[in-house]
Amino acid sequence: MTLDNIILLIPLLPLLSFLLLGLAGKHISVRFSGVIGSVLLGAALVLSLVTAYDYFFSIGKQGSEFVPYLTAQLNWLPFNTDLSINLGLVLDPISVMMLLVVTFVSTMVHIYSLGYMKGEERFTTYYSYLGLFTFSMLGLVLSTNIFQMYIFWELVGVSSYLLIGFYFSRPSAVAAAKKAFIVTRFADLGFLIGILMLGHGAHSFDFFTLIERLSTPGSSYLATMTGASFLGMSTLTWALILVFIGGAGKSAMFPLHIWLPDAMEGPTPVSALIHAATMVVAGVYLVARLFPIFAVGAPDALTVVGYVGAFTALFAATIACTQTDIKKVLAYSTISQIGFMLFALGVAGWGPGKTEGFTAGLFHLFTHASFKALLFLGAGAIIHAVHSNEMKDMGGLRKSMPITHITFLLAALAISGIPPFAGFFSKEAIFSAAEQSNPLIYWVGLIAGTLTAFYIFRLYFMIFWHKTPDAHAHNHEKGEWAMMIPMMLLAVGAVFGGFIPFGDFVSATGKPLELPIELSHIILPVGLGVLSIVAAAVLYRKESDVPQRIVNTLGGFYRAAYRKFYVDEIYLFITKKIVFNLMGRPAAWFDRNVVDGTVQKTGSLTIALSNAIKRVQSGKLQAYTMYFFGGVLLMVVLLLYKFA
Amino acid sequence: MEQVPLAHLLILSSALFFLGVYGFFTRRNMITMLMSVELILNSVNINFIAFNKYLFPNQLEGIFFTLFIIAVAAAEVSLAIAIIINLFRKFNTVDVEEVDTMKF
Incomplete structure (x- = not known):
């Protein structure tokens, strides 16, 4: 093999x-x-x-x-x-x-x-x-x-x-599993954005290409990514911090550590x-x-x-x-x-x-x-x-x-x-x-x-x-x-x-x-x-x-x-009091009244309309033929009027 | 020999047609309604023959159409009779007013 x-x-x-x-x-x-x-x-x-x-x-x-x-x-x-x-x-x-x-x-x-x-x-x-x-x-x-x-x-x-x-x-x-998943997922959002920024800047997702392009002094990719800056930090710094947020979520770093004890x-x-x-x-x-x-x-x-x-x-x-x-x-x-x-x-x-x-x-x-x-x-x-x-x-x-x-x-x-x-x-x-x-x-x-x-x-x-x-x-x-x-x-x-002589095997440069x-x-x-x-x-x-x-x-x-320095309580406060009240409730209101309202109004209007006109369909054969005949007569009159 | 003018024939067919329509609307018995439909068809046949004879005497289309209509009408009658018999079995009547379950 x-x-x-x-x-x-x-x-x-x-x-x-x-x-x-x-x-x-x-x-x-x-x-x-x-x-x-x-x-x-x-x-x-x-x-x-x-x-x-x-x-x-x-x-x-x-x-x-x-x-x-x-x-x-x-x-x-x-x-x-x-x-x-x-x-x-x-x-x-x-x-x-x-x-x-x-x-x-x-x-x-x-x-x-x-x-x-x-x-x-x-x-x-x-x-x-x-x-x-x-x-x-x-x-x-x-x-x-x-x-x-x-x-x-x-x-x-x-x-x-x-x-x-x-x-x-x-x-x-169940609660612990959910918490672990949501917290790390939340952190992974940062990771994903970081990946996209790195990919955008270096035109590659491959580790070794990324490293070669972004860590060689004088490389044009590196110059582009360090040149542009936002809030005093370069694009590359932002990208790496976002990637690190993903890592911090999985590695339970403060303040994303709350899931690990649970x-x-x-x-x-x-x-x-x-x-x-x-x-x-x-x-x-x-x-x-x-x-x-x-x-x-x-x-x-x-x-x-x-x-x-x-x-x-x-x-x-x-x-x-x-x-x-x-x-x-x-x-x-x-x-x-x-x-x-x-x-x-x-x-x-x-x-x-x-x-x-x-x-x-x-x-x-x-x-x-x-x-x-x-x-x-x-x-x-x-x-x-x-x-x-x-x-x-x-x-x-x-x-x-x-x-x-x-x-x-x-x-x-x-x-x-x-x-x-x-x-x-x-x-x-x-x-x-x-x-x-x-x-x-x-x-x-x-x-x-x-x-x-x-x-x-x-x-x-x-x-x-x-x-x-x-x-x-x-x-x-x-x-x-x-x-x-x-x-x-x-x-x-x-x-x-x-x-184990660990330094002989693992080092940043390979030496x-x-x-x-x-x-x-x-x-x-x-x-x-x-x-x-x-x-x-x-x-x-x-x-x-x-x-x-x-x-x-x-x-x-x-x-x-x-009490673990009340970090859990702070999270609960932020999610329950702030996120739910400021974002969750308006979103729920919009959903219940605007989205659901549109759908339900369409339905009830259709019902009212069909109730109003359903008598036409009476099941009486001769009534139907009468409508038909009326329609034909109407067309005849129209044609005669037009060609007259 | 003097011919019957075309207008007479058309008046006859119109009269026949409206008789049929009147019968179809007013009679409650389905068999009678079927007979009224036959009257309407026959009025159409008369029209075909008349126009063929007076307008295009050298052609035979109108006559052939009439033959077709007679054949189709015969088939249609047998179908309609079958439907009516089935309805009679189900509703025990041939009154068209009673047969009104297909509604809203």
Whole structure:
């Protein structure tokens, strides 16, 4: 089998799983369907490993540089000789990296779900949705064309909608699914307009043509797009900010983050796959794809990305410290970590020594996928055993759930950035990049990083310590190997993922980049991380009233953070009070009175008219002939008069 | 031999025609109405023959038309009788006033 076929097969295997389980699911026994999905995904994982090996060690390398490898090119919608929308698959360092992340986490989640979703109604449907999602996500990362990416972008949105609303008998799940769909759809409007502006300016939708035309200094396309300006920003800056709005919607950046915490209504493995490791980093991937254009053509847009990321990182970390539902804590943690990735991209620039942030952000994406998926799967195992999402129902679980305990601890250490776990390396790279270029973002990131260690260990101690273990606890670990093995494999990633020389593979220019780890930079973040872990241990290891007293001291600030800084309420105010009243009501009035009125008046007029003249049709034959005869006579008279 | 003037024949056919129309409008019995229609047709036949004879004596179109009309009228009568029989079976009458269900 040639490499081209292998690459094509990777997204097609999950599609096959979706079609098989979705169309023929009724004829496949429930026990079998999960296995089919997992085996197909496992095959895709193996193929991606083969592809990654081939790409990084033979076909992708030209000299010391990685170059894109294109395959399966198809001229799809030619508009004119100049502009067409093509389909195709591309391998380059970031898409191969995403390929590995998506297939690995997806396979783990498929296997884990064999245990977690056992006995669920619609088990087969669940697996077909997972297949659809994985297909769309793989299509998204392999797209060569921004329009093709947009198509898959919407497809992941749909599968996310289907999976959040999987328990559709719960009204809250339905509401959450709708919210996720509407918020991301709203953001995608910006994305679409951005795409059209880029296409209009560069006469192409192809990523590499776009990059070539819009990031080469002196190119005529670049000059046109940066020449025209609106409200003090160039067309290109506007286009990229609009594209970023789409990315911010999917990646749950402030103020479009409101859907992600609610999305936790879906099954927990889905949260691990879609809302932690893969779909929500699509925004990061999008910015990384267009990075040369951002960096060369519109540094202002990149600065916006940086500030939005940094603010969101801190904002979400603050909220995560106050939540009591473990999945909500993890959701806000995800938002915060994606903020880290984006501000890492935002502080990067173009030119020697400035691109470190690019590699750092994607490195964090890579490590985050494994430890955050692990945290979610651990949370799933706990919820499976305790039958509750609330922290207060847990506590003292370290004895009864040893494997979950250890893996969760490893993931918590990784996300806190404690050496030598995976998160340490990527976070250090981010901090080092930020410190060099933007001190403000660096300090904001540092505070957010400290809070990260605090909230995750608050979670850890509340779940596994806090109360004395119950001697006859009923919530022991159910010996589900299907659930434990993926957690162990992910734990391996969370522990050792950082030792991969990531800069050798992924960099903005394609040339290897050394990510420096200097002792002087390490001390402060790690020291703060350890301090906050100690603080969390003191506060939450045993039951005490100290946390409550701190809460009372903080007063209003705590309440605001607990209520998620009232962002949802602001949205409700804007939609219910302003949008509905100012736009919805007049539109409804117009519809009811003008549109409906016209239609109904036409109908009633016709009825009145026909009532008035219906007597003519009497059913009397001789009356009809009389009319006829009268008509004939009339014509005769007319003819005679005319010819006379 | 002196011929009958054309005007006489036309007066005859007109009289026949209006008799037919009058009968068609005033009689309630469908059979009688059918007979009135036959009168109208015959008045037309007389017209054809008369014009053929007086205006184009060397041609035969009018005569042929008359033959056609007689044939068609025969067919039409058989059809009309069939309809009337069916109506009689349904309404138990041949009074045209009673047969007025096809209305608004």
